[in-house]
Structures are given as C-alpha cells and as structure tokens.
Amino acid sequence: MNSMDSYKKAVLLVIDGLGDLPTPKTPLQIAKKPNLDKLAKNGITGLMSTIAMGIVPGSDTSHLQLFGYEPMQFYPGRGPLEALGIGIELEQGDIAFRANFATVTDDLSIIDRRAGRIETAIGKELEKSVNMKIEDVEAIFKSSVEHRGALVLRGPGLSASVTPTDPHGPGKVLESAPLEPGAEKTARILNKFSKEVYARLKKAEANKGRKLPANMILLRGPGPFRYVPSMFEMFGISSACVAGGALYKGVARYVGMDVINVEGATGTKDTNLKAKANAAVNALKDHDFVFLHVKACDSFGHDGDCKGKAKMIERIDKELISILAKSGAYLVITGDHSTPCSRKGHSGHEIPILVYGKDERTDDVKNFDEISCMKGGLGHITGRDVLPIILNLIEKSMMYGT
Amino acid sequence: MNSMDSYKKAVLLVIDGLGDLPTPKTPLQIAKKPNLDKLAKNGITGLMSTIAMGIVPGSDTSHLQLFGYEPMQFYPGRGPLEALGIGIELEQGDIAFRANFATVTDDLSIIDRRAGRIETAIGKELEKSVNMKIEDVEAIFKSSVEHRGALVLRGPGLSASVTPTDPHGPGKVLESAPLEPGAEKTARILNKFSKEVYARLKKAEANKGRKLPANMILLRGPGPFRYVPSMFEMFGISSACVAGGALYKGVARYVGMDVINVEGATGTKDTNLKAKANAAVNALKDHDFVFLHVKACDSFGHDGDCKGKAKMIERIDKELISILAKSGAYLVITGDHSTPCSRKGHSGHEIPILVYGKDERTDDVKNFDEISCMKGGLGHITGRDVLPIILNLIEKSMMYGT
Numbered sequence: 001m002n003s004m005d006s007y008k009k010a011v012l013l014v015i016d017g018l019g020d021l022p023t024p025k026t027p028l029q030i031a032k033k034p035n036l037d038k039l040a041k042n043g044i045t046g047l048m049s050t051i052a053m054g055i056v057p058g059s060d061t062s063h064l065q066l067f068g069y070e071p072m073q074f075y076p077g078r079g080p081l082e083a084l085g086i087g088i089e090l091e092q093g094d095i096a097f098r099a100n101f102a103t104v105t106d107d108l109s110i111i112d113r114r115a116g117r118i119e120t121a122i123g124k125e126l127e128k129s130v131n132m133k134i135e136d137v138e139a140i141f142k143s144s145v146e147h148r149g150a151l152v153l154r155g156p157g158l159s160a161s162v163t164p165t166d167p168h169g170p171g172k173v174l175e176s177a178p179l180e181p182g183a184e185k186t187a188r189i190l191n192k193f194s195k196e197v198y199a200r201l202k203k204a205e206a207n208k209g210r211k212l213p214a215n216m217i218l219l220r221g222p223g224p225f226r227y228v229p230s231m232f233e234m235f236g237i238s239s240a241c242v243a244g245g246a247l248y249k250g251v252a253r254y255v256g257m258d259v260i261n262v263e264g265a266t267g268t269k270d271t272n273l274k275a276k277a278n279a280a281v282n283a284l285k286d287h288d289f290v291f292l293h294v295k296a297c298d299s300f301g302h303d304g305d306c307k308g309k310a311k312m313i314e315r316i317d318k319e320l321i322s323i324l325a326k327s328g329a330y331l332v333i334t335g336d337h338s339t340p341c342s343r344k345g346h347s348g349h350e351i352p353i354l355v356y357g358k359d360e361r362t363d364d365v366k367n368f369d370e371i372s373c374m375k376g377g378l379g380h381i382t383g384r385d386v387l388p389i390i391l392n393l394i395e396k397s398m399m400y401g402t
Numbered sequence: 403m404n405s406m407d408s409y410k411k412a413v414l415l416v417i418d419g420l421g422d423l424p425t426p427k428t429p430l431q432i433a434k435k436p437n438l439d440k441l442a443k444n445g446i447t448g449l450m451s452t453i454a455m456g457i458v459p460g461s462d463t464s465h466l467q468l469f470g471y472e473p474m475q476f477y478p479g480r481g482p483l484e485a486l487g488i489g490i491e492l493e494q495g496d497i498a499f500r501a502n503f504a505t506v507t508d509d510l511s512i513i514d515r516r517a518g519r520i521e522t523a524i525g526k527e528l529e530k531s532v533n534m535k536i537e538d539v540e541a542i543f544k545s546s547v548e549h550r551g552a553l554v555l556r557g558p559g560l561s562a563s564v565t566p567t568d569p570h571g572p573g574k575v576l577e578s579a580p581l582e583p584g585a586e587k588t589a590r591i592l593n594k595f596s597k598e599v600y601a602r603l604k605k606a607e608a609n610k611g612r613k614l615p616a617n618m619i620l621l622r623g624p625g626p627f628r629y630v631p632s633m634f635e636m637f638g639i640s641s642a643c644v645a646g647g648a649l650y651k652g653v654a655r656y657v658g659m660d661v662i663n664v665e666g667a668t669g670t671k672d673t674n675l676k677a678k679a680n681a682a683v684n685a686l687k688d689h690d691f692v693f694l695h696v697k698a699c700d701s702f703g704h705d706g707d708c709k710g711k712a713k714m715i716e717r718i719d720k721e722l723i724s725i726l727a728k729s730g731a732y733l734v735i736t737g738d739h740s741t742p743c744s745r746k747g748h749s750g751h752e753i754p755i756l757v758y759g760k761d762e763r764t765d766d767v768k769n770f771d772e773i774s775c776m777k778g779g780l781g782h783i784t785g786r787d788v789l790p791i792i793l794n795l796i797e798k799s800m801m802y803g804t
Contacts, residue, residue, distance in 0.1 A: 377776035388456030392750035400453050401460025402480045
C-alpha cells in the first residue's frame with residue numbers, strides 16, 4: 001500500500017431513511033439536487049442493502065454494519081448505544097436501558113407515556129432526583145431531549161436478561177422479571193427503581209402544577225456494555241463523528257470515534273446543515289475518516305411527508321453537499337435504510353449509494369436516486385462492503401495475503 | 403453430468419495486476435486489443451472482487467481463491483508457496499520462509515538487503531554452502547532469481563510462530579523470537595542459521611572481490627507446510643499450470659497442478675508469450691483445466707508505468723490471446739487484483755472478467771475494460787465464483803442435490 005498520495009481522507013454521509021418508493025416518484029427523484037447529481041455524474045453509483053437484500057435494518061445495527069462492525073458480533077442492544085450517545089461514561093458490565101419520563105397514577109397506570117413531551121430543561125431538572133443506590137447497585141440516570149433518557153445500572157451480579165418495565169403501549173408499569181437464572185437481582189433492582197422513582201418524582205419541585213407530571217421512568221432495550229476494539233484498533237484509521245441524534249453519537253462513541261459536538265446540530269428538521277458540513281470538513285484535518293449524519297429525511301418518512309422529505313434533500317444538497325464537494329476528500333453518500341413515506345416506517349428496500357473521488361472510476365449514471373442507481377457501476381452491494389470500499393479509497397486497507 | 407460433448411476444456415488466464423484506475427483512461431482502455439475485444443463481444447463479461455468488494459488481495463491468497471481454495475482455510479503463509487515454486491519438495495510439518503541474499507557488516511548491520519541484486523548464477527553457486535544441519539534440524543536453502551530464495555526447516559518440534567530475521571527495511575539482522583510457547587527451538591535454530599550463514603558466506607569463493615558480497619540470508623513469511631487435497635480430489639479435474647514467477651508455480655503445486663516449465667517464461671516483462679500460449683494449448687490435450695499466468699502488467703503497475711502496462715496488454719492480445727482464441731477451449735480471462743499505476747501498488751478495485759465459449763451466453767459489452775464491464779452480463783462476482791463457473795463450463799460440476 002502506498003499512502004504518500006495527496007489527500008487520502010473520506011467522508012461517509014449517512015442521510016437517515018434516504019431510500020423511498022415511487023408515488024409515482026420518490027423524494028430523491030422529485031428534489032432538485034444539482035450537487036448530488038453532479039457527484040453521481042462524476043462518480044460511481046449503486047444500490048446498497050445495509051444488512052442483506054430485503055432485510056429491514058434498525059438504525060443501530062445499520063450504522064454498526066456501515067462502520068465495519070458485524071452487528072451479529074458487536075451489537076450490544078439499544079440501551080448502551082443510547083447511554084453512550086447521551087454522554088454517560090460506561091464501564092464493562094454496566095447494564096443500560098432506554099428510558100422515558102411518563103405520567104402515571106398512584107396504582108402505576110400509565111396516563112401519558114411521554115409525560116406530555118416535557119421540555120428538555122424539565123427533564124434535566126428531574127434527572128438530579130432519580131440517581132440513587134439500590135442495594136449495592138448504582139442507578140445512573142441521564143435525560144436527553146424532551147422525555148427521553150437512559151438508565152445505567154452499575155454493580156456486581158447484573159444481567160441484561162430481564163423484561164422491560166415499559167409496556168410500550170397502554171397499561172400499567174410492568175414488573176420486570178428475570179429471563180434466565182441469575183437475572184433475578186437485576187429484575188428486583190428495576191422494580192425497586194420504579195417504586196422509588198415514583199416516590200421521589202411525585203414530590204419533585206419541577207413537577208409542581210403540571211397537568212401531566214413526569215412522575216415515572218419507563219425502561220426498555222436492556223443491553224450489557226462491553227468494550228469493543230476501536231476503529232483505530234480494527235482498521236488503523238482515526239475517525240470522527242458529526243451527528244445530532246444521541247443514538248448516532250452513541251454508536252460512534254462505541255466504536256471509538258471522536259464525537260464532535262456542533263452548535264445547531266439538533267438531529268431534527270431545523271438542524272444547521274452548514275455548521276455540520278463545516279465541522280465535518282474541519283474534522284478531516286486530523287482524522288482519516290469522518291462520519292456525518294443527517295436525521296431529518298427519516299423523520300419526514302415516518303411522518304409520511306413526501307414533499308417535506310424532498311425539500312429536506314434539496315436543503316442537504318444546497319447547504320451541505322456544496323461544502324463537502326469542495327473538501328477534496330473522497331465522498332461516500334448513502335442512507336442507513338429506506339423509510340418510504342407511503343409506509344411511514346423503515347423498509348428493506350435498497351438505498352442509493354454514491355462514491356466520488358477525483359481518481360475513482362465513473363459509470364454513466366447522471367442522477368442520484370433509487371431508479372437511476374439501479375444501473376450504477378457498483379452494482380448491488382451490502383453494508384458489509386462499505387467500510388472496505390472506504391479503506392480502499394483512502395489507501396488504509398490491510399492487504400489480505402502478500 | 404454429461405461429459406460426452408466435444409471439447410470441454412478451459413483455460414483460466416490470469417493477467418496479474420490487470421485492473422486500474424482512469425487517468426483519465428485505464429491501460430485496458432488505452433490498449434489496442436482487437437482479440438480481447440472480440441472475445442468480449444462474443445462472450446460474457448463482468449467485474450470481479452477476488453476476495454470481497456474493496457478488499458486488497460495479495461497475490462498468493464487471490465490465486466488460492468481463484469482455484470477454489472478458501473484462503474481462510476487453506477492459506478499456509480507465503481513461505482511454503484515460494485518454496486514449492488522454487489521446486490523444493492516439502493513434507494508435512496516443514497516450516498518454510500521467503501529468503502533474500504543480503505550484504506551485512508561484521509556486526510550484522512544491513513548494507514544492501516538485496517546484495518546488489520546478485521546474478522541468478524551467483525545465488526545458485528552460493529546455495530551449496532548454506533545447506534546445513536543445526537541440532538537435529540535440516541536447513542534446506544534454494545535460490546531462485548537474482549537475490550531471492552526460500553529456506554525450509556525440517557525436523558521435530560518446529561513452529562512457524564516466530565518473528566522474522568529480515569527487518570524488511572534498514573537496520574540489523576533481527577534476532578528471531580518465539581511468538582508462542584513451543585516456538586523457542588525454531589527461533590534458536592534461525593539465530594544459529596544467521597550466524598553460521600555469515601561465517602560460511604564471507605569466505606565463499608563466489609563472493610571474492612564483490613563490492614556487495616552476498617554474505618547473509620534474511621528470512622520472512624514463515625509458514626507451515628501441510629498437504630491439501632489436490633484439484634483432482636476436490637473437483638475431479640486434471641489441471642496444469644503455465645507460469646513464470648515462482649510464487650504462481652508454488653500455489654499451483656500446492657493445489658496439485660502439473661507445473662509445466664516453458665523456455666522463456668520468465669515472469670518478467672520480456673517473457674515469451676507465444677511459447678506460454680502454445681504450452682497452455684498443448685497442455686489442454688491431457689488436462690481438463692489449464693491455469694496460465696502473465697506477471698508483467700502487475701510489474702508495470704508497481705512501476706507506475708501506465709503506457710508500459712497498455713503496451714504489455716497489446717503484446718498479450720497479439721501474441722497470446724490470438725493463440726488461445728483458436729484453441730477451441732473455454733476461456734476465462736481476468737486478473738488477480740488491480741494494481742493501479744497511479745497507486746504503484748495493489749488495490750481493492752474490481753477486475754474485469756471475461757468468459758468465452760462457443761455455446762455460452764453473451765451480453766452486449768464490446769470492450770474488455772474496467773468501465774465497459776460494469777454493464778456485463780455476469781454482474782459483480784467474487785473470486786469464490788470463478789472455479790464453479792469454470793466447472794460448469796466444462797461440465798465437471800458435481801450436482802448439488804439430485
């Protein structure tokens with residue numbers, strides 16, 4: 001391998017939920033996106049199934065796969081990734097959960113499982129009163145945006161093989177139960193946590209006068225944290241992440257990326273795309289590889305808002321792609337899965353992918369969309385192929401054999 | 403299976419390092435190659451990743467994969483393949499190394515790690531004085547071309563888990579060290595070998611008066627030899643190899659091919675292509691499958707010589723393809739990996755592949771190059787697919803099921 005060449009860095013831009021279905025056109029086909037189309041014209045394109053053809057990927061597993069980490073081997077469950085994303089320092093053996101503030105009655109019947117989507121500041125205020133010690137276990141809670149947060153249990157003899165307390169629908173707060181021998185203690189701690197949280201939150205200052213007081217924390221997605229080799233250890237590259245959403249930052253921290261916090265990168269529809277693009281380009285100075293994530297197209301897909309998704313793509317093209325295209329870095333642009341507006345949820349349809357670099361091969365595809373990329377020179381690839389392609393672009397591959 | 407048909411034989415032509423990047427055209431696009439283009443027009447084409455998309459293959463692993471031997475299962479390391487290629491008869495348990503004659507000072511500091519690229523005849527002369535017995539271990543050395551050779555250790559209790567004596571750069575001859583318990587003896591033998599080689603070579607007749615005497619042998623790429631099932635045992639086909647370079651002959655011997663030595667097949671840029679093509683066609687008389695290897699395109703790639711690579715492709719087209727095309731055999735033409743002239747090294751970019759046979763399907767690709775073959779009817783395949791395709795062509799496949 002020869003790495004003396006000029007500018008061997010790469011940006012992987014993941015436009016969340018990018019792929020769609022034609023109604024009769026897809027958002028990518030509707031959107032005016034001269035910059036993306038120019039990159040398609042001067043690059044090489046194809047279609048990608050993040051996991052495998054037809055498989056519907058979650059956001060966590062799909063990102064792990066794109067970063068070169070086989071989900072079957074490395075997926076720790078959603079809890080640890082959320083907790084890392086919120087900024088909790090995890091330790092080997094910690095059990096982490098996704099958490100929701102909710103409103104419940106005295107008999108723990110759920111009235112609103114998001115506590116009226118409390119403001120982020122209220123969550124931060126309440127957070128202080130629910131960190132506690134139960135038996136010999138520390139319960140570490142941190143809130144994130146609105147009603148969301150993560151809980152970490154730290155102590156001896158814990159297990160992630162327990163049922164959730166969150167019914168994920170109407171009903172009562174669930175009693176956690178062990179799923180295998182040895183998990184009894186963890187279930188008991190969780191049930192004590194639910195009781196103690198209710199006792200503390202119902203008299204919390206920040207809940208006073210609220211119609212839907214945030215007086216419960218619902219838990220789901222348990223997972224055990226363990227250290228995994230970093231991208232530097234696995235692939236010999238330094239890497240950075242620019243993202244708004246906690247989950248994406250969490251996956252990035254899990255694989256050892258430097259997470260760069262950007263003012264205005266909210267993970268929502270009004271995110272500051274220019275700031276994110278500039279932060280990504282800036283991060284290229286001292287990283288081989290930058291992962292840049294934009295969430296909003298997925299949210300428009302979940303809302304069934306095809307026009308909104310097309311408009312978001314136009315914003316990305318104008319405010320973000322224009323900056324990336326001038327960076328001189330290799331660009332790999334794709335999504336983590338399709339979120340068709342007609343389905344309002346993830347689907348297993350392939351996602352367009354585009355590879356651009358000044359010395360790379362080109363095909364004759366001139367537009368970046370689901371239909372044009374069917375004829376792309378990359379053909380049909382999977383998420384497993386993406387990191388090897390990137391390592392090959394920036395000449396950081398380890399040769400297989402001699 | 404039906405093997406009564408007329409002429410069911412196949413040649414696999416591997417043009418080493420064939421694939422390239424556009425600057426702005428690739429050597430395959432630049433070269434005038436009417437015979438290859440005619441085969442493309444009348445055959446079916448595609449792109450191949452020898453190992454997997456984006457993975458940078460070595461020459462040894464890639465050939466094993468093309469012959470239907472999974473490298474993860476069958477790769478013995480470089481040493482045994484080189485030793486076999488040089489013509490050493492290996493036995494189960496032998497530990498083999500790649501070897502270089504070098505010039506060192508009395509304190510074993512390396513002055514020239516190729517001993518001034520000594521003539522092949524000098525190496526042959528010196529070879530005699532460095533075969534020795536150390537403790538109960540035989541050290542069998544054989545030189546090949548210029549400063550190159552292979553060392554085999556044969557005896558009880560040996561291990562390949564030792565560090566090399568070749569620093570593969572400036573410095574001193576390294577002390578070999580065991581990498582795991584049980585490898586101490588092998589490391590000790592290697593260190594005794596270094597000392598004894600220096601003692602013997604510094605007074606060797608052939609070194610007298612040389613400015614850069616070949617007074618040391620540097621060792622790397624240790625690997626244990628073991629018998630693997632031959633291609634006949636694995637796939638039921640008789641096979642032959644026509645190649646110049648020792649490594650390619652070595653891989654061929656390892657998988658049980660008959661290695662045919664051809665006058666003028668040097669593995670260099672002035673190799674006798676007509677002689678090789680004729681030898682391959684001749685070998686078809688009593689073999690089902692002939693592997694034909696041409697090295698020089700890879701060498702031009704390593705030298706960054708795009709025009710030289712294009713001219714070599716033109717020579718191959720004129721002197722070799724013309725003969726193969728008249729053989730009546732099925733032809734599979736590809737490379738083992740890309741060696742882009744702009745990178746001067748191997749890369750993980752796909753390699754064009756072409757399958758031709760008078761009764762085979764055809765696509766509408768008319769030129770054999772990296773860009774045209776993106777649209778080929780074979781699509782994107784891997785090295786794992788190549789031998790099954792060949793067995794299917796010559797009707798030697800074992801049916802999977804009934």
